[in-house]
Amino acid sequence: MGLLGEAAVVGFAEHRHERKYTGPRKFTIEQWADLARLALDDAGLSASDINGIVCADIRESGMFTPATIVEYLGHPVNFAERIDLGGASAVGMIWRAAAAIELGICDVVVCAMPARPIPSNPTQRPVDSRRYFGASSIEWGSPQAEFDIPYGNVAQNCGYAMIAQRYAAEFGYDSRAMAKLVAHQRANGAANPNAVFFGQPVSIEDVLASKVIADPLRMLEIVMPVAGGNAVVVASREVASRCRHRPVWVTGFGEHLTIKTPTYAKDMMQTPVGPASRQAFAMAGVKPADIDAAEIYDCYTITVLLTLEDAGFCAKGEGMEFINDHDFTIGGDFPMNTHGGQLGAGQAGLAGGMTQPIEAVRQIMHRAGDLQLGQCDTVYVSGTGGVMSEQAALILQGD
Amino acid sequence: MNFDKPLPVPTPTSAPFWDGLKDGVVKLQKCNDCSVWVFYPRSRCSNCLSEALEWHEVSGAGALYTFTIARQPTSPHFASEVPQRLAVVELDEGVRLTTTLVNVADGDIRIGMRVKPYFEPASDEITLLRYQPA
8 A cells, every 4th residue: 555655855945034034025826836936946857747736725716726726737637636734735735745656647746835925906905904814714614613613713823722731631741841842943943044943942940931922831932933935846756856956755654634623632641643643654674763854843832842742752641751751953952843843933824834845855865064964764744734734744754 | 812702603503502591591502412511502413413403492501520720821812811711611411512601709619519600791792601600
């Protein structure tokens, strides 16, 4: 069952993370083309090589998104997918691209996620208060609109906070361990020129002194929104052999969805990344102990804690102890989120979830500069969408 | 900016639940085929997908499963409710629901504590199901 490891990430592109984007404004579709070209250049491929795309929503088209992008790029494709998995979208894109390539229906797939602001619309429209509900659906007939939003269960902070509070009640809570996690990731991010917190490490005390947003989550345990955007190119073995960089094979993946709102999770402490990760490890024939680095989706500290446990790096309930026992920095015994994670590098919308696979690729390609790990051939990557609603995992490997 | 709070708009499926709250009663669906309690209201059982769901009046009592105190509004609509005492309650029938806690001091909130309904009329049509210590 699963992938044979015959498709590889061969190139990537990153729009620099910026708290406030000051460059020229472009539409999402234009940013898509920019990122596609950058990623193809990085791989050493040309536009005419594209025969597959994987996208998420774009601002300029509510429907027929893949066709809109394909038309704009000017090259027909045999494979086009639109992914709707929130922060897990990037991981979902990469395994779908690899699967399509192994099926033999395409051999160069671009996956892109633009995340810079678009031009201001000269046609002024009134502010629609519904936009504040974000990913929470306010449409009539939506269970969320009827049973969650009216109580104020809106957006992400409160959902993750309630998961963390439940964790505390079942297993205990160590605020210093969570603060250490942030401090180590920020140390990595401080050395990453693309990170919004480049040159800005924080101490455990800084984290503990930051204000509580939703108990027990403090401000520095929550990602900083930034502008950015990312893309990767996934290609077949034959194509990879003529690309510029060491191919990064997609050898395992898993994806698992359970709920939209954690209130309705059968067990709030067993997150979907568990089944997703077990499948990914089994497919790749790799054990958690075999990895050289972990790039774990980190919208909040609690997300990382539960992923460390459910993906099998430690037992359920022992995550805090695991954090206290390990060093997550470059040069540490468990290098994790070596680019700083999203807590250290910033979260560029859905593209935030692509920073983790790109960092894995950069490490395996040996292109991480000051952040380069000595030995890096096997990396675990996770993606998380919604409020631990939909999660996905990858095993990426170099030859 | 001031925004009206979003209120539920009952559907043909959920109307008995909201009608019950207006009368100060909690009603839940139970599946006649697999005996599982179902929440939120559905047209089919969330365990076996049977259509044989029947409404039952229940006490509404349960235990606090988890909570948070949101110190910044979760959206601008709820600015007047800050700090928002958001909670998940597990009813004695085993189903969980989203709610907010009332009539309790922040320091007295404990996961596992017994809670009971507090029916709060929010409009002529809608009564919200908030929770308070039992």
